[in-house]
Amino acid sequence: MIAVFDYGAGNLRSVQNTLAEVGATYTVVDDVEGLNKATKIILPGVGHFGQMLRSLDAMRVRQTILDRIEAGIPFLGICLGLQALFEESEEAPGVKGLGLFAGKVRRFSEDARVPHMGWNEVEPKPPSRLFNGMGERPYLYFAHSYFVPVVPQAAATCQYAEPFTAALESGNVFGVQFHPEKSGPLGLKIVKNFVEL
Numbered sequence: 001m002i003a004v005f006d007y008g009a010g011n012l013r014s015v016q017n018t019l020a021e022v023g024a025t026y027t028v029v030d031d032v033e034g035l036n037k038a039t040k041i042i043l044p045g046v047g048h049f050g051q052m053l054r055s056l057d058a059m060r061v062r063q064t065i066l067d068r069i070e071a072g073i074p075f076l077g078i079c080l081g082l083q084a085l086f087e088e089s090e091e092a093p094g095v096k097g098l099g100l101f102a103g104k105v106r107r108f109s110e111d112a113r114v115p116h117m118g119w120n121e122v123e124p125k126p127p128s129r130l131f132n133g134m135g136e137r138p139y140l141y142f143a144h145s146y147f148v149p150v151v152p153q154a155a156a157t158c159q160y161a162e163p164f165t166a167a168l169e170s171g172n173v174f175g176v177q178f179h180p181e182k183s184g185p186l187g188l189k190i191v192k193n194f195v196e197l
Contacts, residue, residue, distance in 0.1 A: 002026040002195065003038030005065075007045075007055040014181040015044045015078065022192040032064045040194070041065070041073055044181075045080025049105065049146070050092030052080055066098060074172045076194050079144060082168065082175030091146050100173065101153060105146050112161035114145040120158050122166045122178070128155040130167055130174055130193050138186045140166070140178040147177065 002019065006012055006028050019026045019042075026042075029035060043065070045052055056062045069075050077085055086097045089105035097105075108114050119139045124131035131138070147164035150157055158166035158177070167176045174194060180187035 001038055002040045002042060003029045003034055004042045004044065005035065005061070006030045007043075007052060007059065009045075009047045009051065009055070011044050011046050011078075011179065011181060014179075015042065018181040018188060018191050019195070022188055022195055024191075024195045030059065032061055035061060035064045035068055038068065038073060040076070040197075041068060042076045042078065042194075043081035043084065044078045045082075045084065046143075047080060048091060049080065049083060049089040049097070050095040052084055053092070053095050053097060056084075062098065066100070069100065069173055072172050074194065074197050075174065077173075077175040078181070079177060079179060082165075082177050083146060083148060085168075085173065085175055086148060089146060101151060101168075101170070103149065103151060105148055107146050108161050115143055116145070116147075116160045117143045120160060120178075122156045122158050124156040124167075125154065128167070128169060129197065130155060130169060130176070130190050132193050134186060134189060139183075140180070140186060141182040141184075142178045143182075144177060 153168040153170040154165040155169040156167040
């Protein structure tokens with residue numbers, strides 16, 4: 001069972017629609033019990049880094065998410081769900097991320113137009129499992145003001161003011177900065193690739 005985690009904000013409906021369109025069986029969960037039953041976990045996210053992490057702590061699921069990832073459950077973080085995997089963010093100084101990966105989420109420079117919104121070209125790094133069958137430079141839909149710098153786990157990069165991590169893969173952990181649920185047929189393909197892992 002794929003569990004879509006609801007922390008009280010986020011693009012749940014569009015993620016649900018995408019999963020339904022690719023024929024995936026899923027349920028929306030909001031507690032430890034739901035996460036513990038999951039065979040895959042999706043953490044969609046829009047909004048504020050601090051708000052999201054404080055919500056996860058208030059719901060007492062931070063450690064459960066980390067435990068499930070450590071147990072090998074495939075995990076996909078979308079947009080803010082990707083950023084939450086890192087130690088901290090300039091968006092919320094003093095708020096600890098999940099800390100699965102080292103580094104700080106940064107804000108685009110003042111001379112860049114923010115938010116970075118709309119379609120942009122992504123450069124996958126083979127052999128990416130999420131981008132299997134996607135072509136060399138797919139266009140995907142972004143909406144964000146903060147970004148993960150290019151990290152060793154990057155499965156794809158994008159250029160906007162500077163290069164940044166558009167997607168990451170590390171073992172059973174996946175994250176995308178773009179919104180696959182708003183990226184048309186290519187977004188559907190990425191979600192299908194995750195579902196079929």
